[in-house]
Amino acid sequence: MKKFLVLLPISFFVFACSNDDDNNSPNNDEITAAAVVVNYANLVYESYSDSYDAAVLMQTAITTFTETPTEDNFTAAKDAWLSAREYYGQTEAYREANGPIDTEGESWSIGNEGQMNAWPIDESYIDYVLTGTESYAGDYNSIIGDETYTITEEALAGSNEGVDDKSISTGWHAIEFLLWGQDNTAPAEDLPGQRSYTDYTTAENADRRAQYLTIVTNLLVNDLNDLVSTWNEGGTYRTVFEALDTDTALQQAINGAFFIAGDELSSERMIAPVDSTDGINASGQEDEHSCFSDNTQRDVYANAQGVLNVIYGSYGSINGASFIDLVKQTDPAQAATLEAAASLVATRAALIGDNAQPFDYLITQETSDSTDGPVMQCVVALFDLANEISASASVLGINLN
């Protein structure tokens, strides 16, 4: 952090001398890969910190609700979940970066991505499910319904996917399910899940449900705290990361953005749901990440923003040496192409994120062989951005394959 502050006056001086209108140094010596890597680490830390803080606010709101289960407090808890997702979504650009969140088997591994954000979930593994989009639905045994199951942090974490190959019992989407319940309304109705707050007062297993909600929220907060700690200056992984060969560190950092843009967000979270609208009973519209809260369009937006954060080295109060700066020094034309691709993603992700229609409705209006609608338009832009990230990395001598 200190080092970074020292750099600032120099940067300002450079900007002042430059007649460029962009945030770039015209001097080839000014931006180094090492500075980009340091800035990236700051960015990761700050965004995990924000995500953690927002999750703590959510935890507080959920505690308030479980202690005083009213309609208003229920709404406040849901609002806090929605707010916290805005921050977490951006941090997904740090996955597939050989980092602690999803690397196994290293001394610094945390590997808690699955515990935090696994999807899809077997709802009936957690709580009751009701007749809805599926005519065959009904009441099933669940952890909440099984009074022989003692709900503890350890038990829920142990019940989550992993070596025993269990269903998903923890994370954002488990909390989401416990707050909203199944979304059994038609997409055109623009309604999320309609769980009643009385599920936490008069309904069967209300106490166990509250206990589950509390504990699964605590787990998430703890998981985020682990990431904040390890990325903090002097933290376990921060130390490992800073000791990496600079090119390796840069390659890993940019690979996360490449993966989210070119694969996870564009393919897994957008094309596949568009394609599955012909799922059984024509109800595949729930093939979307935040299917209970109808918040997927914000997930898309936040994921895309996370990619841009890494490219521009900018997030919150962090705004330092960036990947695109490095590219600009070596190949201004490629940097301009990258910038254009990034800008288009920003525009098209906003069209989804700020859309009056929820994602589950949008995907019912599109097919993957046409690129006219907002979802597939965004996919095209993301693919293009991924290609430009890769081409830009090549300019720096980095191979992302």
Add this chain to the structure above:
Amino acid sequence: MKKHIASILLITLCLFSCTSGDDNYITFEDLYEEGEEFLTGELGVNSTSANAFGFEVDGLTFTEIGAFSTGNSLFNQNWVSAPASTTARDGLGPTFNARSCAGCHFKDGRGSPLVNGEDSSGFLMRISLPGQDLFGNANPVAGYNTQIQDRANNGVDYEAKINVTYEILNGAYPDGHTYELQKPIYSFSDEKFGSLEGILTSPRVAQQTIGLGFVNALPDDQILQFVDEFDADGDGISGKANYVWNVEENTTTLGKYGWKANAPSLKQQIAGAFHGDMGLTSSLFSEQECPSPQQDCADAVNGGEPEITDSQLEKVVFYQATLAVPNRRNFEDLSVLKGKANFTEINCIGCHRINQTTGISEIAAVLNNITIKPYSDFLLHDMGADLADNRPDFLASGKEWRTQPLWGIGLISTVNNHTFFLHDGRARTIEEAILWHGGEAENSKNAFKELSQEERQQIIDFVNSL
């Protein structure tokens, strides 16, 4: 590049002429064949990363890339138990071996052998009673059918657990170097629907899923050209086609996929895996896998009929068909080039064949008319008593196995972090896999054993370059 190869050649020729002492004359073509590193023409990928098996072939259209992406998602993501809001992804089980295709084919790669005391991870046990059913398939075992599902959804019994112990077999090369093989011995426990004592069993690990579209696009004559069922040419190697029940065509056709070539098409292989391994019904296999008396299984809610739609199945087929084969690495290395020469010399190439040409692919036009080097004839061969599972599979006897394509084999350690080979993963290295070869491969194996340690290593280096 050319110069580099030429200099290797000079060295190699000198080495051969100085050391081999036999009458082998090594020509330029024996050592490096132009373009030999491209196992699927121009459609290969150059990745050497842990995702080396996960790339699509070049040349797909935007829409095809979309289909590839969706197929990838359906292959990788866990399926969930019904009912669930994600209706497009529910229907898992009631009994199953894995929650996702990737659960066994991790990163489109290879499963691991069974670890005693743990649930399977890319391993399954086929079972049967002697004889055949009406379609020529192995006879099912009452209460279980033809495969043990060792997992199940909440409230449903899994079928049984499988255990393994290993017997160590010691051996030695003629040059005195010793080796150790491990022979797995399987047993069942916790059998929920009756004893499994005395039944026929066939342990299998999941294979890497690269290049499958090329195999699908091979006209039958490209495979049948190598048939020599009664060894008319007297080289000790037969090569027999398996003819198996084709569910879509409602007749018997050439088997191409699986350890015993018991699946006629990529689509049936995939639909069969969805059905048997994950408990997902499709238009090809529409019955829930709940043999009597598995009543909880039969009564469990399903994920629609069928659980995987034709559109989803097509996407997964497209995805699997268009997974690229990595181009070879280290193909210019002296030891690799010499290993290749000896691979041919001791007639490994007699089964691990190359240079078949695809016809017209009904899945993706980009796969049409490509000459491939899979290092497989895709035919059945008697592999000897040591590898025999003694469980017939259509026309495959209990000693016969389909030649495993070798393309990509050297990257399995990178993708899957292990080097377990053969049908049940018993071989811990390529060397052990070679040493397990028997039957029709006995002569080649013995020839391998007769080689010097350096020459043996060269063959292993060559195989690793594939």
